[in-house]
Amino acid sequence: MHVRRFSPFRSLLPACAALAALATAPLHAATPEEKAVLAPFQALLDGIGKRDHEMMRAALLPGGMITLTRPEKTTQLHFDAFIDHVPTSGTQKLEERIHDPLVKIDDNIAMIWAPYEFLIDGKVDHCGTDIAHLVKRDGKWLIAGIADNGRKECGTSK
Template sequence: MKKLFTILFLGIATASFAQSNEEQIKASINQVFDGMRKNDTTLIRQVLYPSCFLKSVVKTKTGEVKLQEDQIIDWLKSVGTKREGVMLDERLTSYDIKIDGDMAVAWTPYEFYVNDKFNHCGVNVFTMMKTDKGWKIIGIVDTRRKDDCKK
C-alpha cells in the first residue's frame, strides 16, 4: 500500500509540474518578445525553426492589400541592433491556440510600443511545430495598423 501511495504521489506531483502544450506554446512565443525587448537574438533563435518565415499583410497608401515577405535573418539583425535609448515592446493582449498533434497555430492580437509610446497594433499568427526540443515557430504572419486599436 505504501508503494502504491508513493507511485500515485509522484505521478500527481510530476503532472502538476509538467507544462501543457498550450503553456509550452505560449512560453515559446513569449520568448520571442522577451528577446526583442532585450535585443537578444540568441534567445529568439532558440524557439525558431531554422526555415522559419516572416510575412506581413499590409495595405499600401493607395489601399491595395499586399503580402510583404521579410527574411527572418534581416528581422533578427534589426532586433539585435541595440539603439541607445530605444526599447521595442510588443505586448500580446490574448492567445487563441489550436493544436492538432505536433502542429499548432496561435492567434495573438498585440499592441506595439516604442519607449512605452503606442506605435501600432495588429495580430500575429504563429504556426508552430512540436519537436524533440519543444515547440518551435515555423512561420509568423502579422498585420499592422494604427487605427481601430482597442487600448
C-alpha cells in the first residue's frame, strides 16, 4: 500500500507558475497615447544607433537638456551639445534598449521612466535608468529633458 504524504510545496506549484507568468507579462498594454509618448524617445534611441543627428534632433524640443549621472560625475548638456557628441561615422554598432517603460501623462505633459542597457557591438557597455519628460507641441510629443544614470555592473537594476 502506497501512502501519499502531504506536501505544502506541491499545492503551491500552480500558484507559483501563475505568478511567474504574470511577472513576465506586461502590467497592461500600452494605450495609443502612451505609444505616442514613447515614439519620440524610441526615435531618439534609433537615431543614436543610426548616428543620425537629424533623426535625433526631430525628437527633441529645442533648448532642452540632458543630465548624465555616472558614478564619477554628473554632466549636463544642452541637446545640441549632446547630439554633437554622437559620432556620425564609425564601425562600432551602438544600441540602447529600454524595457518595462512607465509612462505617465497629464494633458500636454508626460514622463517616461525606463531601465536600459547600452550596447556596443552587441555587448552591454553600461546600464541604468532613463527618465524623460515630454511636452505636446502642435499635437506632437517632443522630449523636453532627459536624465539618466549609468553603471558598469549590470546584473540587476537598482
